[in-house]
Amino acid sequence: MPEAAELPTRREEAWRYSAVERLQGEALDDWRVIDIAAGETFRETLLIADAADTKPTELHRWRVSVGEGARCEIFAVLSSAEFARLEIEVTLGKRAHFELGGITVGGRETVREIVTRTIHAEPEGTSNQTVRAVHWGHGTGNFLGNIDVVRHAQKTDAAQDFKGLLLEKGASVNAVPQLEIFADDVKCAHGASVGQLDETARFYMAARGLSPDLARRLLVQAFLGDALVSLDDDETRESMMGIALDKVDRAL
Amino acid sequence: MLKIDNLHAQIDGKTILNGLTLEVPAGEVHAIMGPNGAGKSTLSYVLGGRPGYEVTQGSVEFNGQDLLDLEPHERAAAGLFLGFQYPVEIPGVSNLQFLREALNSQRKARGEEPLTGGEFLKLAKDKAGLLKLDPEMLKRHVNVGFSGGEKKRAEMVQMGILDPKFAVLDETDSGLDIDALRVVGEGINAIMRAPDKGVLLITHYQRLLEVVKPDKVSILSQGRIVRTGGPELAIELESEGYDAVMADA
Numbered sequence: 001m002p003e004a005a006e007l008p009t010r011r012e013e014a015w016r017y018s019a020v021e022r023l024q025g026e027a028l029d030d031w032r033v034i035d036i037a038a039g040e041t042f043r044e045t046l047l048i049a050d051a052a053d054t055k056p057t058e059l060h061r062w063r064v065s066v067g068e069g070a071r072c073e074i075f076a077v078l079s080s081a082e083f084a085r086l087e088i089e090v091t092l093g094k095r096a097h098f099e100l101g102g103i104t105v106g107g108r109e110t111v112r113e114i115v116t117r118t119i120h121a122e123p124e125g126t127s128n129q130t131v132r133a134v135h136w137g138h139g140t141g142n143f144l145g146n147i148d149v150v151r152h153a154q155k156t157d158a159a160q161d162f163k164g165l166l167l168e169k170g171a172s173v174n175a176v177p178q179l180e181i182f183a184d185d186v187k188c189a190h191g192a193s194v195g196q197l198d199e200t201a202r203f204y205m206a207a208r209g210l211s212p213d214l215a216r217r218l219l220v221q222a223f224l225g226d227a228l229v230s231l232d233d234d235e236t237r238e239s240m241m242g243i244a245l246d247k248v249d250r251a252l
Numbered sequence: 253m254l255k256i257d258n259l260h261a262q263i264d265g266k267t268i269l270n271g272l273t274l275e276v277p278a279g280e281v282h283a284i285m286g287p288n289g290a291g292k293s294t295l296s297y298v299l300g301g302r303p304g305y306e307v308t309q310g311s312v313e314f315n316g317q318d319l320l321d322l323e324p325h326e327r328a329a330a331g332l333f334l335g336f337q338y339p340v341e342i343p344g345v346s347n348l349q350f351l352r353e354a355l356n357s358q359r360k361a362r363g364e365e366p367l368t369g370g371e372f373l374k375l376a377k378d379k380a381g382l383l384k385l386d387p388e389m390l391k392r393h394v395n396v397g398f399s400g401g402e403k404k405r406a407e408m409v410q411m412g413i414l415d416p417k418f419a420v421l422d423e424t425d426s427g428l429d430i431d432a433l434r435v436v437g438e439g440i441n442a443i444m445r446a447p448d449k450g451v452l453l454i455t456h457y458q459r460l461l462e463v464v465k466p467d468k469v470s471i472l473s474q475g476r477i478v479r480t481g482g483p484e485l486a487i488e489l490e491s492e493g494y495d496a497v498m499a500d501a
Binding site: 198199200201203204205206207208209210211212214215218219221222223225226 | 325393
């Protein structure tokens with residue numbers, strides 16, 4: 001069969017808002033497999049930033065298995081590539097934890113998205129996902145988050161929080177939280193909202209002497225901050241925040 | 253210092269200020285009183301340059317500069333401080349970061365050196381002490397979770413840190429209990445009572461004026477100043493009400 005026929009289409013839920021036309025020639029079956037042994041802690045950061053080796057399409061598909069009592073922390077900033085996608089499929093063992101802090105920023109016609117499927121496969125697993133998207137121009141930010149809780153995964157505690165901030169007319173964000181819960185003693189919190197910069201706050205900041213650019217930077221920083229709050233490495237957190245903020249500053 | 257001449261302003265096509273003329277020389281505190289809907293808050297927003305408040309006629313001169321020609325942040329750098337009736341909450345931004353950025357932005361605009369972290373912290377603590385505000389509150393996000401009284405005190409701490417030449421204070425006394433009112437009033441005196449500074453104090457009540465003794469009191473009604481007098485005018489208003497006093501105007 002020709003390769004093109006195997007490419008996903010926008011009819012598929014997980015690719016509904018993707019730049020699927022940019023998948024031509026991409027190794028879609030190339031999943032990075034991460035196995036975290038029982039009791040271990042694994043932390044990974046992904047930075048897709050403007051750099052010489054950043055490709056027009058940045059496709060990152062990770063399949064993670066988190067052993068009993070283990071912890072997986074992933075922090076990501078998607079701020080470059082015409083189409084950037086981080087897709088994480090994570091299966092949680094007993095008392096395992098999955099932490100995700102994700103940021104997408106972008107303008108022009110770019111599409112940047114974070115897609116997760118969190119499978120609570122055993123009891124007492126916890127997960128916490130916080131994703132923030134800031135877009136302008138005709139940029140698009142997507143967050144598709146599936147949470148599956150199997151029948152015997154009692155005492156699961158899952159949380160998912162997405163917020164989008166649109167800095168200009170023409171930009172868009174899409175949020176698709178999907179929960180499939182088969183156990184009956186679980187907590188699954190999810191929230192999604194989209195808004196623009198608070199004009200009252202901007203005037204208040206201006207009245208104290210902050211230029212419009214600096215006021216915007218502070219407000220965007222405050223908005224994005226939630227996504228990195230659980231990253232307990234100051235240096236990494238500041239550098240990730242800096243990449244996201246500089247991108248906004250350069251573009252606007 | 254501040255010279256407002258025949259100012260007309262509108263919001264969404266509705267005229268709110270209708271030929272307001274007022275001059276506040278350096279060294280003076282000028283109180284503005286007036287019934288609800290007279291245009292008091294509009295006056296403060298027009299002076300601050302809030303988007304949506306359109307000046308259709310008249311002029312405002314601030315230390316020889318055309319104030320209306322400046323962007324809101326340039327007005328602040330020129331030395332104008334606007335105390336908000338309802339201070340705005342900014343989740344995610346700490347008071348310390350906000351005020352240090354604000355002060356250093358103003359200093360930069362004036363060609364002055366920025367304050368270091370240590371210098372700024374000392375200044376912020378001093379001013380918080382002056383207003384009897386727990387300095388720990390400065391670590392919290394701007395006005396988030398502050399009570400009404402704490403917000404007003406925090407506004408005055410901001411004013412102390414930014415040290416403006418001229419302050420427009422919009423109902424800074426509302427929401428304050430009697431003790432807090434005294435602290436805030438004394439704070440205004442300490443920060444703004446100087447021969448080279450001026451204050452436009454918008455208030456409903458005589459009580460603040462007992463602490464911050466105004467040099468002049470004006471009554472604003474239907475978008476213009478209808479009467480100006482000394483501190484005794486505020487006392488007259490308190491006992492007789494706007495209708496009676498304005499009937500004499």
